[in-house]
Amino acid sequence: MQQATQTITAATPAHQSDERERLLAGFREVRGRSQILAEPLSPEDMTAQSMADASPAKWHLAHTTWFFETFILRDYRPGYRAFHPAYNFLFNSYYESVGERHARPRRGLLTRPSAAEVLDYRRHVDTALEALVIEAPVDAWLQLAPLLELGLHHEMQHQELLLTDVLHLLAQNPLSPAYRDAPLQSGSSAPPLTWWDHDGGLVEIGHDGAGFAYDCEGPRHSVFLQPFALASRPVSNGDWLAFMADGGYENANLWLSDAWATVQSEGWRAPLYWEEEAADGLWTAMTLLGRRQVDPQAPVCHVSLFEADAYARWAGARLPKEAELEVAVAGLPVAGNLLGSDVLMPQAGTGTADRPDQLYGDVWEWTQSAYGPYPGFRAPEGAVGEYNGKFMCSQFVLRGGSCVTPDAQLRPSYRNFFYPHQRWQFTGLRLAKDRS
Amino acid sequence: MQQATQTITAATPAHQSDERERLLAGFREVRGRSQILAEPLSPEDMTAQSMADASPAKWHLAHTTWFFETFILRDYRPGYRAFHPAYNFLFNSYYESVGERHARPRRGLLTRPSAAEVLDYRRHVDTALEALVIEAPVDAWLQLAPLLELGLHHEMQHQELLLTDVLHLLAQNPLSPAYRDAPLQSGSSAPPLTWWDHDGGLVEIGHDGAGFAYDCEGPRHSVFLQPFALASRPVSNGDWLAFMADGGYENANLWLSDAWATVQSEGWRAPLYWEEEAADGLWTAMTLLGRRQVDPQAPVCHVSLFEADAYARWAGARLPKEAELEVAVAGLPVAGNLLGSDVLMPQAGTGTADRPDQLYGDVWEWTQSAYGPYPGFRAPEGAVGEYNGKFMCSQFVLRGGSCVTPDAQLRPSYRNFFYPHQRWQFTGLRLAKDRS
Amino acid sequence: MQQATQTITAATPAHQSDERERLLAGFREVRGRSQILAEPLSPEDMTAQSMADASPAKWHLAHTTWFFETFILRDYRPGYRAFHPAYNFLFNSYYESVGERHARPRRGLLTRPSAAEVLDYRRHVDTALEALVIEAPVDAWLQLAPLLELGLHHEMQHQELLLTDVLHLLAQNPLSPAYRDAPLQSGSSAPPLTWWDHDGGLVEIGHDGAGFAYDCEGPRHSVFLQPFALASRPVSNGDWLAFMADGGYENANLWLSDAWATVQSEGWRAPLYWEEEAADGLWTAMTLLGRRQVDPQAPVCHVSLFEADAYARWAGARLPKEAELEVAVAGLPVAGNLLGSDVLMPQAGTGTADRPDQLYGDVWEWTQSAYGPYPGFRAPEGAVGEYNGKFMCSQFVLRGGSCVTPDAQLRPSYRNFFYPHQRWQFTGLRLAKDRS
């Protein structure tokens, strides 16, 4: 695990005790938030698994705990006793280096440990971890601090997954239960779509090493871009309804070959969670706030790359490259309709003066960039090296975060990635164009 | 539903008020027992579904309630209000006549209603049903009494299924949690296997119309049997270990063609739930009382018809016909290691003087008889007619009940049926032979 | 293989040389007919496999040859050299005792040996076999004669399969090529349906040992039948069109549970090979004589047991038991629209005075009898014992032969069997009724 410390670019503490305090506060905040997010859920809700791609909420709570136990406490806390000998098998997600593990599609069968026992597990690990942060000798601290920071970012990722998976689970229920009740909002109007021009040329992207970032965000490197334009806002539900009304889902010529095969085999004719309530085209969508009428002003959500790409072709545009979005967001503060705003649904933006709007928050934006290694990337040795590198195949990069992404998780260089057919994440799109 | 009343052979009450009292007492006892059986289960345990063939415990509790609501309260209780408008969709099992229903393999995704809400549902229906039993006018009573009796037998079937499905669920958990803790018993010895001879000839089987029976148990009719012999006890785990040691699972010549394909595709090499703990052949089996060492004296359990048939061929014998087992059990009291004995595991028998032992209880006994209609059988009109008749294809009859079968459910004519590859039920076998 | 000689009931020759002559003539006739049946086929037609259930024509020609080589020449012809060392692997169908074999669904990938080489193989084996028949010493002859007779009946079965599989293959081709061209016939009218009554009681069925029969046709034994009636003719296409017009394929209540699942997953709405040419209900069917308009007078063909059973329920009747059909056909000469008539399609019958018509020929008639062992049946030792016994599970018996069944293959006791969902065979049905 020593090598693992090199695998993430950690902030070097000016004063080590400040750093301990900062991480301890961060630890408490992140760990506490996970449990707050789980509060509206019954033990039954926390246990069920709606599909192989999703995990039970209880599993998310336990797996993030296992991460701290396995990568920090086991190695750096002398005398630490694992909470339960079987949990390494049950709550290892995909780390081949750490041993055999429970089959992913069977996570929903783990009715034991109970939700209550998982909370006990969290307390057990939190207590030991907090003591370790305070008591660790300097040498150990310097090694474990980057792992602790990694663990916090890991848990933030799982907070988003927890909400995303809960929505998928509740959407399978004919009762359409809400994760949280909320009054019906009258949505604001989406500003008109305009284009933001960029002249291209040699630009730099990737993380520059200051503060935390995942290994896959670097090395920072040069990329040559042709002149391009980005839409001022994401594609809205209203835009999408126009695409549907124009026969978008029935016109093979708009779709990639794999995409069209999926449209036909899956019977897609609208974004995930949409249902047509009547023949007159009134659509509702399942959300964390229950089933609601589709708001034409809000960004479209829960579309796959396949759909995003078809839409862009229909609109006479294309999907952005990840470098184009990174250039556009460079220097902007991380702000927007993220988890911290506690809205839990994408919303219409307000428009800004000189940059594309909503580059952070609301919906993850699909790019045309296949998720791959940056020049010079090499995955670190050891289990932590499995975090990102081994997924660099057949997935596409998304940028910008969504309404359920913890704010502290994002940076201009942040790369999310999913398969082109997946659409249960909070995924939408923004159009781009070539400029000649 | 009026026609449905003809579809079951109901006891005609000597005194109608006695009958009301008898059924009311039965109702309370059966309904109460379901909830007692669910008591050891957490909300998580009650919600999960381990495979498409099994159902969550919560679903069993709700579906049996829906049966009374749908087939009795809706038709015979003026002013009855359904507990929830969506429950007819959620808790209808397979009755095409009653409308669309939730897909069976997705029952485990119903985290709502919660286990607590299902208990509320039960109380709601029980209250209305009990009032109806007391208050129903005579005409209505005469129509609903057979449906009430049917509902009780239906619920008893689901009590066995609940325990069977819970065992399957807990067996998926690497923690091997017990449904109920119990001390380790020192099993008694199985008596030596002897043979009980019957001369065959023209015999009568099927229900004679006195007391409750399912439609598929009649009409009573003549069958011609060749002389045969039945083993004095079921095949034991010890017997089965000898079959395994002799390469039973590796010898294609012992198996039906479909069976051999299943052995190979599923990798079968022992009964379901068995695990070899070490190379020295120590086997354990998951049971309702946790994972336990296999007792060589107890009847083998959780074997498919495919396996039972192969074993019989290996033993130079055959499986019995259902008529042979019915003739053997005729006139015997319903007694044995059934649910009432509360042992929850098959046990070695004691041997009896003049009849095969353990014809009731311990394990369901596979027969070579395909489940089909008796001569003159015609399924009744209406939804109740879907209870049995539509399953008369590709399944095999089992006889005698198991250690988790409610005692009151059984009769000499009782026909259970499953597909030949299924083995999560408490299924074993008894050998038979032709006599020349 | 010595034991195998007991496994079939062979005719004992009055004069051994007569028997050799009889079998030699039979051999030449059967072997020659296989090649005549293949003559209309191109090398391409002979090689392709349209589904896992079917085999290429070339494979049928080779496998039947392998049967004689493996079970007779290898053991009884001193110095016999196998035609090719790999053919035992390539052309063994399902005999586990004879070793590993080529996977069934991959038979269509065997472009080599070519069709011409397979004919060479046939010549090689025929020459050796004919010499053996003439030259075998008496001891050997007595052992091999029953195997030779078995081989002839085996090849006759494959003649029917060859035609059945060729029809399935040609039906996959959008060009609808005919196996053989033939003028359009004006079909005769089906006689009105009447009922033939039988009083039931104790009857005997099964082969009595005189002449050839398969092991599964015996032992002859007593069966008790309730009074019944049989329809005078098979169900016709016209009858079936009425069933379809009445919504037969849309009414769940008519179908067995497994059947309804199949109707929905497969989208069945008519017999196999039927296509609706226009919205006005004009149906055509693919046949060995090309695609033709459905003749309402002819027996319906290419329906599964699932469909036959649903039809019978719709008609207020039921499928016959196999014993009922055997009693009805007992004593009748084997005559009808069989392969010998060279019509290759089911035809309307003419009606007869005192027995149900068309009990032989036109279409195989589904029964409600699961294919299982007769009382006292025990499969013979050795490879020949795999011929029938291991298929006694989940299949249903059919009786009477079809328009592509070689005449000499049939007897009153002949039992054909297929799975209830299969319908590429020439299968139809005749109704039966209980008499009270």
Added chain:
Amino acid sequence: MQQATQTITAATPAHQSDERERLLAGFREVRGRSQILAEPLSPEDMTAQSMADASPAKWHLAHTTWFFETFILRDYRPGYRAFHPAYNFLFNSYYESVGERHARPRRGLLTRPSAAEVLDYRRHVDTALEALVIEAPVDAWLQLAPLLELGLHHEMQHQELLLTDVLHLLAQNPLSPAYRDAPLQSGSSAPPLTWWDHDGGLVEIGHDGAGFAYDCEGPRHSVFLQPFALASRPVSNGDWLAFMADGGYENANLWLSDAWATVQSEGWRAPLYWEEEAADGLWTAMTLLGRRQVDPQAPVCHVSLFEADAYARWAGARLPKEAELEVAVAGLPVAGNLLGSDVLMPQAGTGTADRPDQLYGDVWEWTQSAYGPYPGFRAPEGAVGEYNGKFMCSQFVLRGGSCVTPDAQLRPSYRNFFYPHQRWQFTGLRLAKDRS
């Protein structure tokens, strides 16, 4: 189709009649070569389809003919009569714009038209096409000439596919028949692996518009490359055996996540077509020249991107980007072990002075570049626009051609593409490294 003419970059003829002669000669040569390649095949070989990814040889011969008929004769040859009305359905591959088509996985069921009829079809179209080339008025010629050139390149692609698919088919046959017999060659030795350095920087890739190229090869554009090194030769079988001996196929840490799942589900432990003849590690491989001992000096072939990537990681290197390979090959003549050399197997190279060896020929080289649109790419309107653009998802680029690639098909900018799990093509790899 008019727009389609813009979709390829056609050479503008200095003298139009020269151009007609050039294309006529090219047409005759390409069409003739297809038939020469099919000569060793029997009608059976030409008909079978070994998997959904492959097509029958007969289908390749017909489909390439259909291409000329559909995109040229139908539009530009007045009075042209289609050879057969159903062929547009049968031989359209994937052009949604041209209408419905026969399902790809069912191409092997088309036993009709026969191989002979397909050759008739070719003659019919060739005659009409040749007449058209001579007789077309200038206006039509200017429109059809680029389509004709496209058709020739299309047919060259199918020549490679034909051989590739034939190898796959013959490899399914336990007889291991050779496409062509050839004496066993003593392979020459592979030169030692050295590294060719490139300083990176801003480079140009993509087709510059002179001569034919597919739409996906342009527009030519700038790319910024970091300094890199390329191996002097492809990875050899000997290299691969070392990877295998080091447990390459058993070490999860070497594999992408999707790759490891495939290794386990498919049971991969060597390249496709390899078989271990004995426990001592003697490997043979099926080739177009029959099953042969693996030559350690020759480039490894029939490996997937998944395997190539794992090998590169094991070797401490990486796969090249497509731009790196294009830069390396720029300016080199198209020469190497291509189809024109008629060797039909990859061979060891000889080494060259100043460039990496074997950049053309022997094996297609996997790159780490996902197949996607170049900046400014837009697929042309109409059916021809379906040629490449709709496959730009989830596939990876390969460069350089193989021993079965027609020489005239290649250019420095040529992009081949397949899914990362596919390995029935003649695919290998060359290592690359970052230079710091």
